[in-house]
Amino acid sequence: MEKLSNFIDGASVPPVDGNYIDNYEPATGMVYSLIPNSNEKDVNNAVAAAKKAFPVWSSLSIEERGRCLMRVADGIRRRMDEFVAAESRDNGKPLSLAAHVDIPRAISNFEFFATGIQHFASESHYMEGVGVNYTLRKPIGIVGCISPWNLPLYLFSWKIAPALAAGNCVIAKPSEVTPYTAYLLSEIIKESGMPDGVLNILHGLGGTVGDAIVKHPQIKAISFTGGTSTGEYIARTAAPMFKKLSLELGGKNPNIIFADCDFDEMLKVTLRSSFANQGQICLCGSRIFIERPIYEKFKAAFVDKVSKMKVSFPSDPDARMGALVSKPHLEKVLSYVELAKQEGGTVLTGGEKETLAAPYSNGYYLRPTVIEGLAYDCRTNQEEIFGPVVTITPFDTEEEVLMMANSVKYGLSATLWTSNLQRAHRVADKVDAGIVWINEWLVRDLRTPFGGVKASGVGREGGWEALRFFTEPKNVFIRY
Numbered sequence: 180m181e182k183l184s185n186f187i188d189g190a191s192v193p194p195v196d197g198n199y200i201d202n203y204e205p206a207t208g209m210v211y212s213l214i215p216n217s218n219e220k221d222v223n224n225a226v227a228a229a230k231k232a233f234p235v236w237s238s239l240s241i242e243e244r245g246r247c248l249m250r251v252a253d254g255i256r257r258r259m260d261e262f263v264a265a266e267s268r269d270n271g272k273p274l275s276l277a278a279h280v281d282i283p284r285a286i287s288n289f290e291f292f293a294t295g296i297q298h299f300a301s302e303s304h305y306m307e308g309v310g311v312n313y314t315l316r317k318p319i320g321i322v323g324c325i326s327p328w329n330l331p332l333y334l335f336s337w338k339i340a341p342a343l344a345a346g347n348c349v350i351a352k353p354s355e356v357t358p359y360t361a362y363l364l365s366e367i368i369k370e371s372g373m374p375d376g377v378l379n380i381l382h383g384l385g386g387t388v389g390d391a392i393v394k395h396p397q398i399k400a401i402s403f404t405g406g407t408s409t410g411e412y413i414a415r416t417a418a419p420m421f422k423k424l425s426l427e428l429g430g431k432n433p434n435i436i437f438a439d440c441d442f443d444e445m446l447k448v449t450l451r452s453s454f455a456n457q458g459q460i461c462l463c464g465s466r467i468f469i470e471r472p473i474y475e476k477f478k479a480a481f482v483d484k485v486s487k488m489k490v491s492f493p494s495d496p497d498a499r500m501g502a503l504v505s506k507p508h509l510e511k512v513l514s515y516v517e518l519a520k521q522e523g524g525t526v527l528t529g530g531e532k533e534t535l536a537a538p539y540s541n542g543y544y545l546r547p548t549v550i551e552g553l554a555y556d557c558r559t560n561q562e563e564i565f566g567p568v569v570t571i572t573p574f575d576t577e578e579e580v581l582m583m584a585n586s587v588k589y590g591l592s593a594t595l596w597t598s599n600l601q602r603a604h605r606v607a608d609k610v611d612a613g614i615v616w617i618n619e620w621l622v623r624d625l626r627t628p629f630g631g632v633k634a635s636g637v638g639r640e641g642g643w644e645a646l647r648f649f650t651e652p653k654n655v656f657i658r659y
């Protein structure tokens with residue numbers, strides 16, 4: 180069986196202690212490769228390599244660093260089909276999604292920050308008759324990037340590209356559930372001519388190698404995307420060490436539909452915002468609130484379309500949904516369907532596993548699920564499920580829907596559907612969210628601040644926000 184390697188100091192290396200863990204293919208439920216079960220010894224080696232590389236990488240010009248990242252983007256593009264197949268196999272997502280979303284976005288992340296760094300300017304503040312302050316923005320040194328399994332290379336590159344562009348050396352850990360495209364990336368990095376030790380990729384469990392990255396005293400900043408409880412743990416561990424932290428955590432996002440919306444467009448996009456990537460995107464709108472005059476119309480049309488969505492193996496070109504990422508995750512999502520029933524909800528469609536023919540009969544497939552009849556404050560409507568499960572709830576007034584939308588501990592994104600411009604602005608202003616889409620969902624502009632409020636995270640990614648996070652400002656004053 181194939182054994183993946185770590186990538187340290189420009190070389191593919193086995194884990195120091197020689198231990199491996201299984202990597203499952205969600206479409207079949209079979210183990211198909213082994214990944215290093217790395218620990219703090221591997222982290223120490225990676226940090227030593229990064230320390231050696233930092234003076235080299237940070238003293239390159241921004242043009243040279245940018246060219247290197249462009250070569251990484253080109254390298255992924257040249258092996259597009261291989262990356263697409265690997266992402267789909269590792270995660271269970273439809274091949275078409277990996278081909279149209281995940282891998283193109285990973286390429287864009289490298290290209291965006293390769294060029295973005297050339298336009299990144301620092302501030303100066305003039306004091307009339309006194310002098311001037313100017314701010315240097317220096318790379319931090321060695322930083323840690325820890326990413327989740329739902330959008331594997333997309334989110335891995337979303338962190339490492341700005342960290343590298345800003346001149347840092349990186350210790351990066353992809354999710355142990357979806358390690359493969361980060362492993363392929365190490366081959367591209369080698370070919371790109373990036374100096375050895377600048378980017379080090381370690382595989383393994385969050386509680387061991389992830390924890391060792393968070394605790395390592397020479398890793399000065401941590402950029403993390405994943406579950407809120409993991410984020411909480413990382414914050415508790417890293418804060419007393421005065422590390423810079425960027426935490427992009429969970430969501431329980433409201434999708435608020437007013438009666439005056441463009442119904443057909445809303446319905447089409449709501450299918451996507453509910454079930455794209457099997458509902459495993461932190462931005463999915465899992466709580467759908469519908470203004471009462473169109474509640475029954477929406478319910479009939481939505482349930483009809485959802486019940487016809489094809490759940491199939493990832494390489495089926497007609498698959499609208501693939502497999503969930505893992506057996507424990509499938510079980511977690513199913514347990515929420517049971518909870519919803521206990522809480523008085525009615526499953527309108529879905530709620531059960533989809534069993535496919537061999538060789539996919541042990542894959543982790545779940546029918547897209549729509550539930551109604553739940554109180555806005557029950558656990559099903561308050562906790563992140565992170566799967567293809569949405570609830571629908573009617574509302575009568577703007578105040579009522581805002582109260583329900585803002586009742587959760589999360590505040591990542593919100594989607595609003597209305598043709599009333601004033602209302603759109605008013606609700607966007609009042610909803611607890613770091614990102615609001617009006618009459619759309621998941622339109623991404625990589626320059627914009629990305630992140631959430633409340634338990635959805637700390638800090639923002641994207642554009643200048645990411646470059647500010649990955650640099651340390653130093654203000655210098657000169658007297659006239």
Ligand SMILES: NC(=O)C1=CN([C@@H]2O[C@H](COP(=O)(O)OP(=O)(O)OC[C@H]3O[C@@H](n4cnc5c(N)ncnc54)[C@H](O)[C@@H]3O)[C@@H](O)[C@H]2O)C=CC1
Binds near residue numbers: 353409428564
């Ligand atoms: N972007 C998001 O909003 C995501 C949310 N989730 C939520 O979190 C739940 C749990 O999913 P998991 O895969 O367990 O997410 P997780 O938060 O455990 O994993 C995310 C990353 O953090 C690492 N990690 C885990 N524990 C760590 C630790 N103590 N120190 C350092 N790194 C650590 C993991 O290895 C992985 O690379 C999901 O069911 C979902 O609700 C999961 C993934 C992404």
Ligand SMILES: O=C(O)/C=C/C=C(\O)C(=O)O
Binds near residue numbers: 327329330404459
């Ligand atoms: O940057 C994006 O476009 C999407 C990010 C999504 C996540 O961070 C997530 O699902 O965890």
